[in-house]
Amino acid sequence: MERSRLIGAMQEILGPDGVIHEREQLRTYECDGLMNYRVIPDLVVLPESAEQVQNVVRLCYEEGIPFVARGSGTGLSGGALPVEAGVLIVMARMRKILEVDIPNQRVVVEPGVINIWVSQEVADDGYYYAPDPASQIVSSIGGNLAENSGGVHCLKYGFTTNHVTGAEVVLADGSVVHIGGGKAPDAPGYELLGAFVGSEGTLGIATKITLRIVRKPESVRTLLAAFKDTEEAGGAVSGIIGAGIVPAAIEMMDALTIEAVETTVAPGFPEAGAILIVELDGPEAEVASQFDKVIETCEANSASEIRVAEDDEERALFWKGRKAAFGAMGSISNDYYVQDGVVPRTELGTVLKKISALSEEYGLRVANVFHAGDGNLHPLVLYDNDVEGEAERAESLAGDIVFTCLEHGGSLTGEHGIGEDKKKYMPKMFTSDDMNVMQLLRCAFDPHQICNPGKIFPTPRLCGERPGPFHMHPIQKAGLAENF
Amino acid sequence: MERSRLIGAMQEILGPDGVIHEREQLRTYECDGLMNYRVIPDLVVLPESAEQVQNVVRLCYEEGIPFVARGSGTGLSGGALPVEAGVLIVMARMRKILEVDIPNQRVVVEPGVINIWVSQEVADDGYYYAPDPASQIVSSIGGNLAENSGGVHCLKYGFTTNHVTGAEVVLADGSVVHIGGGKAPDAPGYELLGAFVGSEGTLGIATKITLRIVRKPESVRTLLAAFKDTEEAGGAVSGIIGAGIVPAAIEMMDALTIEAVETTVAPGFPEAGAILIVELDGPEAEVASQFDKVIETCEANSASEIRVAEDDEERALFWKGRKAAFGAMGSISNDYYVQDGVVPRTELGTVLKKISALSEEYGLRVANVFHAGDGNLHPLVLYDNDVEGEAERAESLAGDIVFTCLEHGGSLTGEHGIGEDKKKYMPKMFTSDDMNVMQLLRCAFDPHQICNPGKIFPTPRLCGERPGPFHMHPIQKAGLAENF
Numbered sequence: 001m002e003r004s005r006l007i008g009a010m011q012e013i014l015g016p017d018g019v020i021h022e023r024e025q026l027r028t029y030e031c032d033g034l035m036n037y038r039v040i041p042d043l044v045v046l047p048e049s050a051e052q053v054q055n056v057v058r059l060c061y062e063e064g065i066p067f068v069a070r071g072s073g074t075g076l077s078g079g080a081l082p083v084e085a086g087v088l089i090v091m092a093r094m095r096k097i098l099e100v101d102i103p104n105q106r107v108v109v110e111p112g113v114i115n116i117w118v119s120q121e122v123a124d125d126g127y128y129y130a131p132d133p134a135s136q137i138v139s140s141i142g143g144n145l146a147e148n149s150g151g152v153h154c155l156k157y158g159f160t161t162n163h164v165t166g167a168e169v170v171l172a173d174g175s176v177v178h179i180g181g182g183k184a185p186d187a188p189g190y191e192l193l194g195a196f197v198g199s200e201g202t203l204g205i206a207t208k209i210t211l212r213i214v215r216k217p218e219s220v221r222t223l224l225a226a227f228k229d230t231e232e233a234g235g236a237v238s239g240i241i242g243a244g245i246v247p248a249a250i251e252m253m254d255a256l257t258i259e260a261v262e263t264t265v266a267p268g269f270p271e272a273g274a275i276l277i278v279e280l281d282g283p284e285a286e287v288a289s290q291f292d293k294v295i296e297t298c299e300a301n302s303a304s305e306i307r308v309a310e311d312d313e314e315r316a317l318f319w320k321g322r323k324a325a326f327g328a329m330g331s332i333s334n335d336y337y338v339q340d341g342v343v344p345r346t347e348l349g350t351v352l353k354k355i356s357a358l359s360e361e362y363g364l365r366v367a368n369v370f371h372a373g374d375g376n377l378h379p380l381v382l383y384d385n386d387v388e389g390e391a392e393r394a395e396s397l398a399g400d401i402v403f404t405c406l407e408h409g410g411s412l413t414g415e416h417g418i419g420e421d422k423k424k425y426m427p428k429m430f431t432s433d434d435m436n437v438m439q440l441l442r443c444a445f446d447p448h449q450i451c452n453p454g455k456i457f458p459t460p461r462l463c464g465e466r467p468g469p470f471h472m473h474p475i476q477k478a479g480l481a482e483n484f
Numbered sequence: 485m486e487r488s489r490l491i492g493a494m495q496e497i498l499g500p501d502g503v504i505h506e507r508e509q510l511r512t513y514e515c516d517g518l519m520n521y522r523v524i525p526d527l528v529v530l531p532e533s534a535e536q537v538q539n540v541v542r543l544c545y546e547e548g549i550p551f552v553a554r555g556s557g558t559g560l561s562g563g564a565l566p567v568e569a570g571v572l573i574v575m576a577r578m579r580k581i582l583e584v585d586i587p588n589q590r591v592v593v594e595p596g597v598i599n600i601w602v603s604q605e606v607a608d609d610g611y612y613y614a615p616d617p618a619s620q621i622v623s624s625i626g627g628n629l630a631e632n633s634g635g636v637h638c639l640k641y642g643f644t645t646n647h648v649t650g651a652e653v654v655l656a657d658g659s660v661v662h663i664g665g666g667k668a669p670d671a672p673g674y675e676l677l678g679a680f681v682g683s684e685g686t687l688g689i690a691t692k693i694t695l696r697i698v699r700k701p702e703s704v705r706t707l708l709a710a711f712k713d714t715e716e717a718g719g720a721v722s723g724i725i726g727a728g729i730v731p732a733a734i735e736m737m738d739a740l741t742i743e744a745v746e747t748t749v750a751p752g753f754p755e756a757g758a759i760l761i762v763e764l765d766g767p768e769a770e771v772a773s774q775f776d777k778v779i780e781t782c783e784a785n786s787a788s789e790i791r792v793a794e795d796d797e798e799r800a801l802f803w804k805g806r807k808a809a810f811g812a813m814g815s816i817s818n819d820y821y822v823q824d825g826v827v828p829r830t831e832l833g834t835v836l837k838k839i840s841a842l843s844e845e846y847g848l849r850v851a852n853v854f855h856a857g858d859g860n861l862h863p864l865v866l867y868d869n870d871v872e873g874e875a876e877r878a879e880s881l882a883g884d885i886v887f888t889c890l891e892h893g894g895s896l897t898g899e900h901g902i903g904e905d906k907k908k909y910m911p912k913m914f915t916s917d918d919m920n921v922m923q924l925l926r927c928a929f930d931p932h933q934i935c936n937p938g939k940i941f942p943t944p945r946l947c948g949e950r951p952g953p954f955h956m957h958p959i960q961k962a963g964l965a966e967n968f
Contacts, residue, residue: 103726103830126728148675161675162646177921178914183828183893188902189914189940190687190922191632191645194678203674215728242587244610244699286770344667346587409667418672430662430673437661437929438674444928445921456673 001063003042010045010087013055018093020044029088032073032080033135036337037420041068041082048093050168050176050207057205058174060087066450069205071111071143074135076338077419079147079200083453089205091142097121098208104183106165107211111142115149118211127213130157133415134323142206148198150415152249152322155373156281157214159415161197168208169196172446182210195441200417201452203445217281220248221291222309224318225298226272230254230368233274234349236301237372240278241345243297245290247373248281251322256367257380260328267321270305276372277318325369326380333365333382335391339398343410345375354404355379362397364390376414377405403428418456426458436461485547487526487959494529494571497539502577504528513572516557516564517619520821521904525552525566526959532577534652534660534691541689542658544571549959550934553689555595555627558619560822561903563631563684567937569959573689575626581605582692588667590649591695595626599633602695611697614641617899618807626690632682634899636733636806639857640765641698643899645681652692653680656930666694679925684901685936687929701765704732705775706793708802709782710756714738714852717758718833720785721856724762725829727781729774731857732765735806740851741864744812751805754789760856761802809853810864817849817866819875823882827894829859838888839863846881848874860898861889887912902940910942920945 001009003021010019020026021043030038047053060067066086073080082088094110097117101107102125107118115136118129132151133139139149145167149160157163166180166187180193187193196203227233233252240247253261253275262269269275278294280287298306309315329336343351352368355377359366367380379401383394402412402425412418412425426435435457442449443463453460485493487505494503504510505527514522531537544551550570557564566572578594581601585591586609591602599620602613616635617623623633629651633644641647650664650671664677671677680687711717717736724731737745737759746753753759762778764771782790793799813820827835836852839861843850851864863885867878886896886909896902896909910919919941926933927947937944 104828161678171921175917175921177918179918179921181895187895188897188906189910189919190679190925191682192679192922192925194645195674195676195925198675218728244702283770283773285773286767289767289769344588411665411671413672422672426673433659434661434663435673437655437659437663438676440928441674441676441679441925444924 001065006043006063006065009059010043010056013059014045014047014052018046018048018052020046029070029073029082029090032070032075032078034076034078034419034421037078037081039082039084041088042085044088044090046090046093050170053089053170053205053207054174054176056087056089057170057172060450061173064448064450066453068452069142069146069201071140071146072114072135072138074139075143075147075417075419076340077413077417077421079417079419079452079455080143081420091140094207101183102127105213106183107213109141109209109211111140111145111206111209113141115139115141115144118213122213126216128216129163129211130214131160131163134326141209141211145197145206145209146199146201147417148415150371150376152251152371154415155250155371156246156248161194163212164193164197164209165212166210167193167196167206169204169206171204172448172451176207180210198417200419200455202442202455204451217283219284219287220279220281220315221287222277222279222315222318223291223294224269224307224309225276225278225303226270226305227274227276227301227303229273230352231349232301233276234352234372236276236298236303237348238345239297239301240294241373243293245280245293247278247294249277249279250371250373251277252368252370252372253322253325254368256332256365257325257369260332260367261321261325263331264328265320265324267317269321272304277322322369326378329367329380329382334384334386335394336383337381337394337398338416339377339379339381339401340413340416341379341402341405341410342374342376342414343405343408345373347408347410348372348375351377351404351408351410355401358397358400358404362393364394364397366397371414375410399425420455423456423458426456485549485959490527490547490549490959493543494527494540497543498529498531498536502530502532502536504530513554513557513566513574516554516559516562518560518562518903518905521562521565523566523568525572526569528572528574530574530577534654537573537654537689537691538658538660540571540573541654541656544934545657548932548934550937552936553626553630553685555624555630556598556619556622558623559627559631559901559903560824561897561901561905563901563903563936563939564627565904575624578691585667586611589697590667591697593625593693593695595624595629595690595693597625599623599625599628602697606697610700612700613647613695614698615644615647618810625693625695629681629690629693630683630685631901632899634855634860636735636855638899639734639855640730640732645678647696648677648681648693649696650694651677651680651690653688653690655688656932656935660691664694682901684903684940686926686939688935701767703768703771704763704765704799705771706761706763706799706802707775707778708753708791708793709760709762709787710754710789711758711760711785711787713757714836715833716785717760718836718856720760720782720787721832722829723781723785724778725857727777729764729777731762731778733761733763734855734857735761736852736854736856737806737809738852740816740849741809741853744816744851745805745809747815748812749804749808751801753805754791756788761806806853810862813851813864813866818868818870819878820867821865821878821882822900823861823863823865823885824897824900825863825886825889825894826858826860826898827889827892829857831892831894832856832859835861835888835892835894839885842881842884842888846877848878848881850881855898859894883909904939907940907942910940
């Protein structure tokens with residue numbers, strides 16, 4: 001379809017306000033939180049209802065135009081990177097909390113609802129929404145669902161997939177289906193919801209999402225412990241988990257991260273080779289008894305200092321330091337690359353040593369800040385884009401770090417997704433048979449691969465013969481240079 | 485393929501011991517735990533390795549012969565019911581525990597391993613496998629995976645799907661793939677494992693399964709509380725959950741169930757209109773403080789008697805009574821039908837009243853025993869097969885019970901699956917679009933629908949054009965009457 005005609009057709013569906021087509025405005029959407037890849041979309045649409053989403057997708061399907069859905073655009077793997085000559089469907093106007101059902105512990109939301117709003121909505125009733133990505137004050141539930149977002153409290157409470165119980169979804173052909181259950185614990189038939197959550201926007205667009213909320217714990221206690229190095233801190237982590245304690249969170253930061261954080265938000269962390277933040281929550285009696293054990297374990301692992309948060313304010317300060325870690329890197333390095341890998345917890349020590357060796361080998365600093373309890377590493381590779389070749393070296397080092405994770409029984413990504421960024425690594429982890437079987441699902445849901453095409457898999461699978469003719473028709477440009 | 489040739493080909497794959505083809509022996513496999521449906525399989529094979537499973541499936545695929553996998557055959561929805569003129573693949577010889585990794589909390593097993601063996605294997609290390617269907621001393625992990633089995637402790641610990649982290653699977657065409665992760669918490673790409681678990685044997689056959697084990701709680705306390713009726717007992721359940729307590733289990737039994745249990749295993753339960761068994765587990769300090777609250781809540785809801793299990797023996801006695809409930813019905817009724825439905829917990833009281841009204845309307849007794857904490861009902865419809873028309877009336881009543889669950893926001897099955905038994909009800913819960921999208925997955929994995937065909941969906945979806953010719957070729961009989 002010719003671009004100007006498409007704009008007209010979209011305006012008919014969405015009204016003039018719902019379509020963005022001017023280049024300067026489109027540039028806003030050229031990347032997500034991972035800024036290494038940029039593509040200016042040809043057209044951005046802003047639907048306000050499931051029906052509008054359906055009509056947009058149906059039009060794309062009929063015309064063979066590829067499309068990408070985008071939440072708040074905070075993803076770190078380029079999952080919401082626009083596709084050339086395609087439509088970007090921005091969900092930011094679908095922000096209604098549709099239903100709150102406290103007795104059944106469910107909240108039904110539109111996909112553009114911001115993560116933290118859910119907890120705010122049910123706070124007075126004593127509940128909250130557990131998955132808490134560092135981006136939670138800006139990232140949307142729809143984006144969280146697409147990426148199966150984690151967060152510091154996922155060790156105890158699980159990922160997004162453990163807290164989504166049902167969804168209304170617009171498929172690539174514009175049909176609307178309901179997957180998963182709702183308020184009852186189980187739904188019969190195939191559990192498609194589990195596959196849909198974390199499918200990085202490639203299987204359809206959620207237009208209504210049912211979330212499980214959990215009761216606020218009676219008690220929360222948080223401590224910060226300083227250690228000589230990450231190895232000793234790692235010993236404390238093993239000791240705590242080995243004692244059968246499941247903390248709400250155990251986060252580790254190394255010396256470089258502490259330096260960066262002190263330079264920016266200045267939480268007053270002790271000087272140390274490594275810091276652990278350990279948080280316990282639950283019934284008062286349990287927390288009290290286990291908290292003592294955590295302190296003992298830190299002491300037994302030679303902690304040089306232990307600070308217990310005396311009130312909510314001090315706890316907030318600990319977390320402020322932790323949550324600022326990624327952004328703080330800007331204060332000690334011109335550029336940095338956030339890596340995301342995961343290893344079995346028992347391999348943490350060995351993998352950290354190897355990362356340190358790689359850092360020396362490449363002559364690039366690596367800061368480590370991570371969810372220690374579930375082995376989810378976030379090495380930050382520091383580099384300077386102005387130094388020739390350094391960006392490439394940084395990317396290569398970041399790649400070697402995930403390969404190290406794989407060698408130790410780990411995985412390519414802990415919670416940031418594959419998206420555009422890591423699809424090249426997929427063959428390192430999966431055989432082509434394993435990837436083919438995943439893509440069978442893609443072929444079933446989106447045989448023409450118009451829904452967020454080119455993400456996750458390095459080589460799209462041919463979906464075989466399909467009934468009826470179908471040709472991909474990217475948006476036609478009317479002879480304008482470059483993009484349009 | 486002609487039957488005698490098929491027997492020869494299977495014997496080449498499996499050896500003479502691995503193939504059962506004599507009618508009297510085949511009869512053993514004519515049904516699973518739901519005895520309402522019976523089909524004598526044409527051929528039973530007993531593979532001992534993943535490779536043998538692969539060769540059997542590949543032969544079936546090449547010859548277009550339908551097949552069904554079977555674990556221990558304890559399922560209650562006819563999921564392992566053989567298919568006419570097809571092969572039944574019995575996994576009972578694949579019973580090795582392949583790996584125990586305590587530090588990473590993983591056990592890798594073959595599918596025929598019995599549920600309880602996993603817990604026994606890791607007991608000395610202080611761990612156990614959480615999902616505990618009542619059948620756990622006989623049911624296999626492969627069958628548990630196919631049905632996404634629950635159990636009395638699933639309220640706190642989740643279903644099988646929450647405890648399987650990876651699987652090696654033989655697909656319908658004989659290819660072997662790995663789905664899910666293993667020891668690291670997350671795997672990239674589509675989360676197919678979630679859809680595979682609970683797919684009732686229709687997407688392939690698991691040949692190796694990685695399970696997550698959990699640490700034995702420091703403390704377990706169990707009480708039994710007697711009430712005037714299920715409504716008062718239900719009030720106590722709401723009170724306990726509403727107080728933010730998540731018990732390891734809350735089970736309810738009504739008067740008829742108590743009578744049946746006393747007639748058989750005689751646990752010495754008090755005479756009452758309803759009994760609750762409530763179990764708390766976790767750290768000693770937590771359990772102690774919450775246990776007092778549970779007792780207070782039962783008292784506040786007019787419990788006529790509360791017995792606290794003083795030791796493991798008394799706790800075992802409580803559970804013996806509960807776990808014997810289904811089987812005990814034989815002592816008070818010639819025949820009974822185990823129904824399985826689930827409703828949002830807040831609807832329990834209303835639904836129980838409606839079940840009682842239906843019971844009167846049909847003139848058939850209904851005993852109720854269920855997982856009260858998660859709203860998972862197991863009404864037992866009592867009838868006498870020798871009374872003309874009573875079996876039909878019982879089936880109709882059982883159907884009306886699940887329709888009642890649906891009307892109240894519930895689901896067709898809580899944990900027993902759809903299988904053969906409930907596929908006719910699927911259109912009551914799902915639109916044809918919703919079922920079609922589920923079957924897209926089936927078409928992707930098994931386009932010719934030879935893997936446990938005819939289960940779950942009342943109307944198999946046509947899978948569309950496929951490359952290459954394929955025709956279903958059931959086993960050919962050499963002119964013998966009836967089956968062969």
